[in-house]
Amino acid sequence: MRAEPVDAPSVNAREPAARAGGFTRSLLPALMAAVSLVGLCLAWDIAAEIWPSRAFPPPLDVWRVLVKEAAGGDLFYHLGMTLWRVSAAFVLAMAAGSVIGILLGGNRRIDQFFSPWVVLFLNIPALVVIVLAYIWFGLNEAAAIGAVAINKIPNVIVTMREGARAMDPRYREMALVYRFGAFDRIRHVLLPQLQPYFAASSRSGIALIWKIVLVVELLGRSNGVGFQIYLYFQLFDVAAILAYTLAFVAIMLLIELLLVQPFERHATRWRRRPA
Amino acid sequence: MRPVGAVAPLRVDIAEKTFRSAEGVPIAALRNLSFDVRQGEFACLFGPSGCGKTTTLRILLGLERDFTGSFQLPGGKDARVAAVFQEPILLPWRTVEQNVRLALPRQERGRALDALFETLGLAGMRTLYPAELSLGLARRAALARAFATEPAVLFLDEPFVSLDERTAQRLRQLLLSVWSARPTTALMVTHNLREALMLSDRIIVLSERPGHVLGTFDIRLPRERRGPQVMEDLIRSFEEKFPRPD
Structure with a gap:
């Protein structure tokens, strides 16, 4: 029997493989954000070295x-x-x-x-x-x-x-x-x-x-x-x-x-x- | 013995229903529309598009209150009413099963619905959200919701439009099988003659706007005997009684 194309349930949208992929995908932006913040701190530190001031x-x-x-x-x-x-x-x-x-x-x-x-x-x-x-x-x-x-x-x-x-x-x-x-x-x-x-x-x-x-x-x-x-x-x-x-x-x-x-x-x- | 309220028919007697157009011009949608649907009967409201079929259903559902005339639902004012709309109108943020159960009165929410889901082929889809369903499956869920409430009267507003013919036919058969399990007074709006002839006991034919009843067409033949040859005969005799305007 052929499966009905219109009535076929779309249950396969939630595969475990897709979930595992989602985990790495959600980790990457966090890593990016951390690197970006460390970069900001470094820039701040260098700037403070160049212009030393109490302010x-x-x-x-x-x-x-x-x-x-x-x-x-x-x-x-x-x-x-x-x-x-x-x-x-x-x-x-x-x-x-x-x-x-x-x-x-x-x-x-x-x-x-x-x-x-x-x-x-x-x-x-x-x-x-x-x-x-x-x-x-x-x-x-x-x-x-x-x-x-x-x-x-x-x-x-x-x-x-x-x-x-x-x-x-x-x-x-x-x-x-x-x-x-x-x-x-x-x-x-x-x-x-x-x-x-x-x-x-x-x-x-x-x-x-x-x-x-x-x-x-x-x-x-x-x-x-x-x-x-x-x-x-x-x-x-x-x-x-x-x-x-x-x-x-x-x-x-x-x-x-x-x-x-x-x-x-x-x-x-x-x-x-x-x- | 059945309670008296349960044997009362669906009785419709709408004197007039008028809409106002955007420019404020009154447009009469219905005038002197009256008909009955007997207890346990499946009736179709059939007519050209724009003749007020959906308006009639909206009045009976209590969604349009601005009209003159009256109607009586089987079982009286407290009768349980169910509707299958042109679109499934499932709550997208609730699962199929939650959508069905929410339509039930609070004390019946926990009732077993396995047989109903099984009949409609939804047994494996109870935990899915509507966005994960095809249109055909969403329509089945809407049917499940309507039948789960065990209504005194069921209204259907072209529930099989915008489906391909094969899926629509499959759904019509599913509708018949859940309906036969518990024959409920039902009124379905359609402009598909074949659909009306296949499903109903009686077709109520409406005129062009303002809509009123042109006549009725009774089909006394049991549904299982309405094969392809019989359907052709039915169409011919229907068109003899109600010739097409063109």
């Missing part, structure tokens, strides 16, 4: 400060405070922004009314929001985190609104015919369709939020990476400034590699695998 320390000096701060425990305390503020502001901004964005994307009237507000908030400088939050609500943790979240919320709204507009009405109709409950509709129909938009706004969100958190700490907190950078700015200690900056960048990279990327791989596992 431009070589990488080894930065490393020494990093080790000293880590040994004293200061580094982890301040990194922890900043990380907590970044996470709190991130969760707040993503939750509020997603709900508002989906609401606006699904309702044209409401969208037409609130669209100018979104544009307005998109264009208010982060610094103004932070200063006003501190004046109105005092120099406290809630004002700091709220100010950061408010800076990010309009961006999330715009992205999620786009996602809600791009949803396929046929899935909603199918769910209606088969009487999906509210929970199933959100979990199996709504969220998977919004996932790419959610991923995009959380990516750009993390990057933006941690930069704003530093400003918030500089202006009105007595701990965190931003506070330390301000302190070392007054002492003119560039090595310490770079040490704190690089330490936090490293943490954000780890979060991207260990949290964001695996989650995204899981969320997009259903997309057709390369044959």
Whole structure:
């Protein structure tokens, strides 16, 4: 009997050989990135040799400060405070922004009314929001985190609104015919369709939020990476400034590699695998 | 004994359904469309394209609410309804099996569906995602989803379009075998006369837009006796009763 060409299942897309190939393929970019970073360090070191200055320390000096701060425990305390503020502001901004964005994307009237507000908030400088939050609500943790979240919320709204507009009405109709409950509709129909938009706004969100958190700490907190950078700015200690900056960048990279990327791989596992 | 609700027919009585074009001009899609489908009967809604067949189905599925008239589903308001759409419309992020089970009420999600998957030739594909299926297999999964719910009424909207004839014919036979296992009141939209004659007990013929019933064509012959010769005869007598406009 001849196999039917149209009806033949495409199960052979997941062969073990393809998986093994994928492993080396995923290792190569990591190796490339490592080589590239070592190259950057070398260039930095050479430049610092040519123009020796207190304002431009070589990488080894930065490393020494990093080790000293880590040994004293200061580094982890301040990194922890900043990380907590970044996470709190991130969760707040993503939750509020997603709900508002989906609401606006699904309702044209409401969208037409609130669209100018979104544009307005998109264009208010982060610094103004932070200063006003501190004046109105005092120099406290809630004002700091709220100010950061408010800076990010309009961006999330715009992205999620786009996602809600791009949803396929046929899935909603199918769910209606088969009487999906509210929970199933959100979990199996709504969220998977919004996932790419959610991923995009959380990516750009993390990057933006941690930069704003530093400003918030500089202006009105007595701990965190931003506070330390301000302190070392007054002492003119560039090595310490770079040490704190690089330490936090490293943490954000780890979060991207260990949290964001695996989650995204899981969320997009259903997309057709390369044959 | 069957409950009273279960023997009620599918009764359609749509006075008018109008669309507005992009320029705001009203276009009547359906006018005075009324017909019945008896309990356990497989009926086809047959007519030229653009005559409002799909619109009728969308009204019966509750997806279009802006119309005048009424309809009654077998089993009343709470009757379980299933649909096979023109496209499979499987959730791409759920496996074949998850897609089928999600259509079931929560307390029935764990039910054994092996026989159904077996009949439709999907037994080995339950863990695949829709993107890994051919169109023919995705259509089978859509059929599995519809039959798994054991509906009081089943609606099919040209479920075999854009397939090559061999695959479509295979799917029609599969449809018949799952349907015969549990004869369900069914209404299928098609513009393929052979398909209608092969599958249905009765063909409801619609006019050009605005759609209304021109007449019905009953086929009392059992499906297994509708061989090639009989099909030619059926086509001839159908075309005698409903001559083509050209």
